[in-house]
Amino acid sequence: MKNRKRSGGNAAFLAPLYLFTVVFLIGPFVYMIVLSFLTRAESWGVVNEFTFSNYTKILKPLYLSTFSRSLKLALLVTFLIALTGYPFGYYMAKLPPKRRARLLMLVMIPFYTSSLMRMYGWIIIFRANGVLDKLLLALHVIERPLKLLYTYPAVVVGMVYALLPFMMLSVYSSVEKMDWSLVEAARDMGASPTKAFFTVTFPLTMPGLMTGVILSFIPSMGLFFVADILGGNKIVLVGNVIQEQLMKVHDWPFAAALSVVLMLMMTVMIWLYRKITGSSEMEGMI
């Protein structure tokens, strides 16, 4: 990849992308960092006075515990996604092409509706006397309606559901392009199917898993609307605090500081993850 020569024409094609990145990614990012050091105005907006107070405020136990709670939830959600998404992606990649295409389609179809709508769908399933309650009552599994909605497990289910396809698709793409002759070679040399999987297949599909983990871990720290809708606002995540600072308290600098810390935290987590797993390549990303 590195040695491939690029012709001059490529640069012209890439220019809009670079421009887009600078204007819509780096620009807002720099703006946010600057904002996080400014002072909140008495009525509306910010004043240009430099301060660290937005960062020292994060050190209050209230906000630190919010960070640790978000982190715990994100780790749990990512773990569950990896546990269910990996086998699914693996299975999908090994199907005959026609059935594979169909299954891929089924994975994608829910994305045609807004993620918000899909969360409201879960309300219908979970609510008192909702679909799940009625089913369990009819099957005599339970005797009275369960209170499933507005609980921690409901938020976990919602997040896993929202982010699972990212894991499925990246694992799928990794498994699909794998060189199966390597697995055959391992088997020929006397490795059991399990051993061949863990010594050959799994390491080779690591980039896919890695991408899936990152694509699900990062959003799960910030999906505040899932905690709002399925958690009845009682599961307070960093995303919820940021949203509240922006929309209700009007403390933009504090919201910016929280966002900066959140991003730093995620960068460290990803760096750690790469360090531990030893993988540097990401499937379908870089």
Next chain:
Amino acid sequence: MKKSLTLILVFVLCLSLPGISVAAHADNETVTLYTWAEMFPPEVLNAFEEETGYKVNYVNFDFDETMLAKLEAAGGGDYDVIIADDYIIERAVELGLLQKLDKDKISNYSNINPIYQGQFYDPQDEYTVPYGAGVQTITYNPALVSEPVNGYADLWKEEFKDNIALTANYRVMIGMALKILGYSYNTDNLDEIREAGNLLYELAPNIRLIKDDFIQDDLISGEVSAAVMYTSQVTMAKLEDPSIEIVYPQEGIGFGIMGMFVPSKAPNADGAHAFIDYILRPEVSAQCFEWLGYYCTNKAADDLIADEFKEFLVLPEEFKMEDMEMIGNISNDAASLQDEIWTEFKTLCGQA
């Protein structure tokens, strides 16, 4: 495969993002109306267009804060008529983004119910015309509750364990505790706010959910037995299930007003005034409030409201102004402390 997959991912991600509103366009034939979705029945807007020849360009926002940010960015231009909440109007007036109304162009101005005039965001009534008011109301399902509820303090009872729904507005909810203690909604005294916070924390085990939208559904479905909600939600709950009881808390009533105003550099100020005047007609107002479900702010329209809605749309006779208090803006320190209490309270609710 690798590249195309990435592209598909990006594409579907974009599809699932929440919608982005379209920018306004302006000329002398168009009245650009900027407010929340579904604030007017479509037939009222159509009739206004037909009668006056103006075209209504209805632009939505989700939150007051979005509105103010956009209006500020537009320097008080782009929009002709805006409807938003009282507290944000006060900020917009401070920023000089409103123009004084030309009352000569609003022949129906005298129809406004004076109860809703002279409030903190516009003490001289120079800038705004009220369009609907709401009070915070306790509602409960009598079938699920053993004895009648009279005020906020009753919500702390053991029988409501895991059975109360609250709106997600920290000023209203901490205000509830402030009212029980006999303080003002708008106190800047941090000790009073802390005291209210400690009282609120004791309510945590009773809270089943906190949210702004569709809270009435949870009361009707039996997910909760009592809820604190806004007037439009009370109206919807009562229409759906007439057995639901409404309580105006004995500790005091907090209320809010939505106001119509014309931005300082409105492209079509004449059209804006014509629109406000049209909406203030008694028969048009009655039609609007039946659709909207908020308290009618047009005195001349009160009698025209259909009987089935009257109970929720016309302010009860026994309401005294001295029992009511508007929720206004408070100092930054007070607001920050209230927000910290609120975050702590929500966390406690999640652990209870």
